[in-house]
Amino acid sequence: MADGAARHRAYGLGFGAVGTCGLLLLGAIVVTALLAPWVAPYDPQLTTGRPFSAPSLAHWLGTNDIGQDILSELIWGARVSLAIGALAAIVGTSLGTVIGVVGGYFGGRLDALLMRSADVVLVIPFLPLMILLAAYVGPSVASLAVVIGILVWARPARVIRSFVLSQRSRDYVTAARALGARDGRILRFCIFPSVISLVLAEFVQLTSRAILLEAALAFLGLGDPIQKSWGSVLFYAQSRGALLSQAWVWWVLPPGLLITGTVVGFALVGFGLERIFTPRLRPR
Amino acid sequence: MKRHALGLVLFMVAAIVAGACGPSAPPASIPAAPPANASAAPAAAAVKAPVPSMRIAILADEGTLTPFSYKFGYPGQQMMYLTYDTLMLLDSENVPKPLLAREVKVSADGGTYDITLRTGLRWHDGKPLTNADVKFSIEYILKTTRAAFRTPLRTVDSVTLSGTEGLSIKLTTPNPSFPVRALAAMPVLPKHIWEAVDPTKPGEFKSTVGSGPYKLIEATPDTVYRMQANADYFLGAPSVSELIFPVIKDLNTALQALRTGEVQALVREVPPEQIAQFSQAPFKIATGPGFASTMLQFNDQRAPFDRKEVRQAIDLAIDKAKLVETLLLGNATVATPGFLHPSSPFHDPTVRAQFDVAKAKQLLDQVGAAPGADGVRVLGGKPMAVTLLVYSNNPIRLRAAELIMGMLKDVGIKVTVRALDTNALDALVWPDFDVAKGRDFDMSMWGWSAPVQVDAARIAEFVHSDPKFGTGNIGGYKSAAADALGDQIQVTADEAKRKGLIQSVEKLVAADVPFSMLYFENGTYAYRAQTYDGWVYQKGLGIYTKLSFIPGFGR
Numbered sequence: 001m002a003d004g005a006a007r008h009r010a011y012g013l014g015f016g017a018v019g020t021c022g023l024l025l026l027g028a029i030v031v032t033a034l035l036a037p038w039v040a041p042y043d044p045q046l047t048t049g050r051p052f053s054a055p056s057l058a059h060w061l062g063t064n065d066i067g068q069d070i071l072s073e074l075i076w077g078a079r080v081s082l083a084i085g086a087l088a089a090i091v092g093t094s095l096g097t098v099i100g101v102v103g104g105y106f107g108g109r110l111d112a113l114l115m116r117s118a119d120v121v122l123v124i125p126f127l128p129l130m131i132l133l134a135a136y137v138g139p140s141v142a143s144l145a146v147v148i149g150i151l152v153w154a155r156p157a158r159v160i161r162s163f164v165l166s167q168r169s170r171d172y173v174t175a176a177r178a179l180g181a182r183d184g185r186i187l188r189f190c191i192f193p194s195v196i197s198l199v200l201a202e203f204v205q206l207t208s209r210a211i212l213l214e215a216a217l218a219f220l221g222l223g224d225p226i227q228k229s230w231g232s233v234l235f236y237a238q239s240r241g242a243l244l245s246q247a248w249v250w251w252v253l254p255p256g257l258l259i260t261g262t263v264v265g266f267a268l269v270g271f272g273l274e275r276i277f278t279p280r281l282r283p284r
Numbered sequence: 285m286k287r288h289a290l291g292l293v294l295f296m297v298a299a300i301v302a303g304a305c306g307p308s309a310p311p312a313s314i315p316a317a318p319p320a321n322a323s324a325a326p327a328a329a330a331v332k333a334p335v336p337s338m339r340i341a342i343l344a345d346e347g348t349l350t351p352f353s354y355k356f357g358y359p360g361q362q363m364m365y366l367t368y369d370t371l372m373l374l375d376s377e378n379v380p381k382p383l384l385a386r387e388v389k390v391s392a393d394g395g396t397y398d399i400t401l402r403t404g405l406r407w408h409d410g411k412p413l414t415n416a417d418v419k420f421s422i423e424y425i426l427k428t429t430r431a432a433f434r435t436p437l438r439t440v441d442s443v444t445l446s447g448t449e450g451l452s453i454k455l456t457t458p459n460p461s462f463p464v465r466a467l468a469a470m471p472v473l474p475k476h477i478w479e480a481v482d483p484t485k486p487g488e489f490k491s492t493v494g495s496g497p498y499k500l501i502e503a504t505p506d507t508v509y510r511m512q513a514n515a516d517y518f519l520g521a522p523s524v525s526e527l528i529f530p531v532i533k534d535l536n537t538a539l540q541a542l543r544t545g546e547v548q549a550l551v552r553e554v555p556p557e558q559i560a561q562f563s564q565a566p567f568k569i570a571t572g573p574g575f576a577s578t579m580l581q582f583n584d585q586r587a588p589f590d591r592k593e594v595r596q597a598i599d600l601a602i603d604k605a606k607l608v609e610t611l612l613l614g615n616a617t618v619a620t621p622g623f624l625h626p627s628s629p630f631h632d633p634t635v636r637a638q639f640d641v642a643k644a645k646q647l648l649d650q651v652g653a654a655p656g657a658d659g660v661r662v663l664g665g666k667p668m669a670v671t672l673l674v675y676s677n678n679p680i681r682l683r684a685a686e687l688i689m690g691m692l693k694d695v696g697i698k699v700t701v702r703a704l705d706t707n708a709l710d711a712l713v714w715p716d717f718d719v720a721k722g723r724d725f726d727m728s729m730w731g732w733s734a735p736v737q738v739d740a741a742r743i744a745e746f747v748h749s750d751p752k753f754g755t756g757n758i759g760g761y762k763s764a765a766a767d768a769l770g771d772q773i774q775v776t777a778d779e780a781k782r783k784g785l786i787q788s789v790e791k792l793v794a795a796d797v798p799f800s801m802l803y804f805e806n807g808t809y810a811y812r813a814q815t816y817d818g819w820v821y822q823k824g825l826g827i828y829t830k831l832s833f834i835p836g837f838g839r
Contacts (some may be wrong), residue, residue: 009688030607045686045690046690047610047687051557051610051613052557052613063684065679066610066611066612066683066686066687067610068451135705135708138702139703183705221677221679221703222676222705225676225679225682225701225703226682226685226686226689226701226703234576235679236679236683238536239679240554240555240557240679241536241557241558242538243536244539244540244543245557245558281450
């Protein structure tokens with residue numbers, strides 16, 4: 001018991017070593033993005049060196065095809081990638097939570113209708129539809145986030161619905177209903193608090209998925225090519241031949257590692273959250 | 285250290301490859317003749333036995349490659365001309381010389397062309413080619429909708445034949461551009477084959493019997509085109525016996541195919557950042573002026589571009605030399621503002637590119653566009669915030685738009701760049717490719733293909749306000765002076781007078797800036813010199829023209 005408590009303290013909030021690693025990784029990226037104006041060595045919009053320069057003391061990751069500093073592009077690009085990821089995840093989890101809770105709690109035809117529409121969204125070929133939608137609404141940060149959000153709500157909705165289904169028949173819910181509580185009150189005070197942890201875990205997963213999707217769109221040249229994001233850095237690297245020369249080492253690898261690092265960070269944080277909310281996973 | 289390890293691996297791979305296919309692909313070091321001797325190769329190639337086979341990568345489908353089904357002006361049209369001949373052919377300086385014709389005589393008033401064909405001309409199927417085929421071709425093409433060939437023929441009044449070799453073409457109005465635009469452009473069709481084809485649907489017909497130096501033996505759309513030399517060609521056998529054009533849609537993949545030897549040449553220009561790599565053996569790069577332009581097109585009818593001073597200010601605020609230096613690493617010619625390529629014999633050397641931020645600001649101040657709180661100027665109560673359209677599949681133009689956005693920000697104009705796919709952008713800027721249908725844009729990155737510059741008189745097509753004549757006036761520019769000059773150019777046969785008129789339009793364009801000319805990318809074409817080195821660079825058009833394969837022409 002005492003031993004468990006000590007370990008508990010050592011791992012902070014019970015996040016576990018894995019979760020803490022994820023948190024640190026993500027924290028570093030987020031803080032760098034937030035501090036971009038101070039930590040980026042150059043304005044990424046300006047030509048500050050000769051085009052296609054290799055890394056040097058002046059440009060740690062070299063320059064791109066029009067002489068902009070690649071490191072600065074990546075630091076500023078983190079803002080766009082993270083913002084789109086977070087916004088899309090907010091849209092996606094909000095939709096998913098509402099639909100999942102409503103479907104799971106009320107059941108019946110409404111549930112059937114909502115879940116069939118979730119099935120439809122799940123089986124739609126994802127990338128082609130997103131390419132079409134992105135072309136239609138234009139590639140701004142907000143519209144991309146909404147488009148991605150609209151396309152990813154189905155998974156959280158299904159997960160949350162099944163959880164709500166199990167909660168609906170719990171004793172405390174039955175008790176509340178027996179005491180005359182209305183649906184609105186039960187949803188707010190009984191059901192919703194119990195799904196919060198799941199919502200958080202889904203949010204984390206969706207964020208990393210949205211970041212990957214944004215990078216994919218931008219890499220295909222379908223995002224806003226003027227907007228600096230990790231995906232657009234990769235787009236220009238590919239289209240200006242970096243993959244065919246040595247430049248891939250400083251032009252393709254770093255954004256790739258950043259995208260991987262962020263996605264891994266979110267996954268590890270997800271593990272950590274699971275530990276907190278599912279006590280039986282904690283080490284005894 | 286890592287580099288050394290990589291070098292070692294590459295060396296070993298090279299050694300294995302060299303060992304495996306030694307006889308067919310000798311290592312680069314053996315034929316390494318001194319560079320000075322390399323330039324003698326084309327002359328030697330002319331007398332040498334023809335090269336057995338060459339693979340040239342193209343980047344897009346070209347239909348079935350008949351005069352009515354090829355898709356792009358480049359390379360499709362040039363590939364079609366390998367199979368079909370024209371009465372005249374532009375030489376490497378773009379001067380029309382007789383090809384199927386033995387002699388072309390123009391009357392003193394410029395209204396009649398008397399043409400005598402060569403004797404003994406034959407189609408690929410062995411039937412004789414006569415003046416009746418030429419007459420048929422003119423009449424047939426006039427019934428079709430292929431504008432590239434039909435438009436220049438519209439001034440033909442009548443065609444009369446004499447014997448089997450003579451014909452006389454009478455025009456409704458004298459047209460000094462006729463040899464370049466019509467005689468050197470119109471493919472001569474075999475009457476015995478095409479007379480059965482409905483001229484409203486010629487694109488569906490697949491026969492490719494022509495009279496050119498190559499016979500098309502395979503045209504698999506989206507995949508490959510294969511041509512075999514016409515050994516009986518009247519100028520002698522072409523210099524390569526078999527040409528294979530595989531379709532490789534991605535430029536980087538195509539460059540990789542050239543690097544590995546899967547293809548020996550590539551029709552697209554090598555991107556500036558890869559020129560150094562392809563300049564070393566076993567590769568060579570043919571360079572020369574390119575006539576394809578890149579420009580900033582204004583919607584001249586929409587505020588604020590309806591004001592001349594605003595257009596002038598934007599032109600002055602753009603540092604074209606920097607664009608060339610940064611985007612193309614210097615592999616381009618800075619354009620002069622009067623539309624014509626600086627190497628054109630019609631170009632007036634007093635028309636020069638300008639870059640003057642102070643003067644640009646002064647011009648904007650003059651029209652009352654004072655900077656607002658956020659640094660963006662306000663003109664007539666509206667902030668000068670405009671949208672710049674650009675093709676999303678063209679990374680160099682995207683970057684150009686990005687740089688221009690920064691340059692215009694410096695003078696107080698806010699630019700939002702919007703990348704659109706080709707069809708979406710064309711629909712806004714040039715709906716249905718018909719300027720009469722209007723336009724819906726502020727500014728767009730734009731460019732015209734090389735042939736536009738070959739005939740300097742075509743400058744009027746881009747500024748004349750009558751949509752029938754000003755077919756390329758996509759900005760809707762209106763000027764009484766430009767219209768008057770354009771009308772005169774059309775009917776002036778006298779060379780000196782004509783040149784004066786063309787230069788007047790050039791100066792007018794430079795002063796009025798209906799569009800801002802940016803640069804002309806240089807032609808940089810990489811090829812494997814061991815396979816074939818007999819290329820001829822046709823000014824502005826590059827090396828993938830008929831001239832590279834018919835050593836007998838002009839000798």
